[in-house]
Amino acid sequence: MLVEKNKNYTIIIKDIGTNGEGIGAYEGFTIFVPNSVTGDEVEVRIIKVNKKFAVGKIIKIKNFSDIRIPQKCNFATQCGGCQFQHVKYEYQLEWKQNKVKNALYRIGGVQADINPIIGMTDPFYYRNKAQYPIQKINDEIQIGFYANKSHNIINIDKCIIQNEINEDIIAIVREFIIKYDISIYSEKNHSGLIRHLVIRSGYYNKNIMVCLVINGDNLPHQDKFIEMLRKVTQITSIILNFNKNKTNVILSDNFNTIFGADTIQDNIGELTFNLSPISFFQVNPIQTKILYDIVEEYADLKGNETIVDLYCGIGTITLTLAKKAGKVYGIEVVDQAIKDAQQNALQNNIDNVEFITGKAEEINFEAHPDIVVLDPPRKGCELSLIKTLLTMLPPKIIYISCDPATLARDISYLKENYSIEKVQPVDMFPHTNHVETVCLLSRKDPQNCFSS
Known part of the structure; x- marks a missing residue:
């Protein structure tokens, strides 16, 4: 073995890997x-x-x-949230551009012209949602984020990618726990009360939701908890989530609003959306508007199109496209998300949409859509859904991806029947190794589709 564990070596970093780690070598052996x-x-x-x-x-x-810079966050090398705070932002963007290009070529087997990535003018304090695990270690309350590849919590009082007001809320929650001696949940023993703190903020509407996750049926001194939090005047919703399950899943489906409304609101363009603690909503509101503008551009709607929006969540893309389409169907497996989507359609006075609860890969499409929109989770599309798409052969597919590798894999299945027309990376997550991509696929001539 050329290198040995626990020994030191000096190397020069030649590249950055898929997960943001530097790559060097000692006498040809990769490190x-x-x-x-x-x-x-x-x-x-x-x-x-x-x-x-x-x-x-x-x-x-x-x-x-030359591309290394001082980190703005004291916890950057400990916390698992950011991988690139030590890298100049323009190089982060270059790396993400290449990540998309390389994935499409190496995994998808396609060489595509990729538009220059769209970054942020001010890539800090952009997130509108944070989930903070809470632990007690050596009698000290830890509220923060997990260390990389660990369930140990890094105690964080300031984060440069989260809403700055979260710092005040964390301080109040910490003060409440100490003042009233509230027990902290132990994952090992499944005992103790406080598990997680979830904070959601409306970027445009400036309202804030605080959700405290507890391992029990009630919160001692609940009235004092509300009183202390209301010092932050932007808070319009305080919710308890009762999660007594032995699980790593943060939220159960059991909620109780103890102050204010069940939801907060935020906008995407002219549309207003209600957000509950479990609503899927893009975490970077500035870049979300840019992302959805690209989707609209790629759809190139004339007014009579039928669109199917898979993985529709609370209907953000569905309703965005419905403004200029004939009919839009939104498909989502989470029943509560469909109910939220229906309410969002109602409050935005949009009636040319239909929301359906079900798995995207199990939906029987009787309609023949002009456009299918895909916005799957990080794992990409199920193979059964790809087969359904190849049976339907819609003229146009717009694929929104948060993982270039699974995007490329799915395109490899579609490329015999579809041409890649446009690829647009968007930096939704500055200082991390993640990148969002919008890809426009157009159906090839039907005669050619089945000849290969």
């Missing part, structure tokens, strides 16, 4: 180094070795890369 960047010369200690590669931890940066 992955988190928190490094192309051009760094680093001394690393090997913490893991297998036959094909090793993983190293930075002991010392001997020479700094």
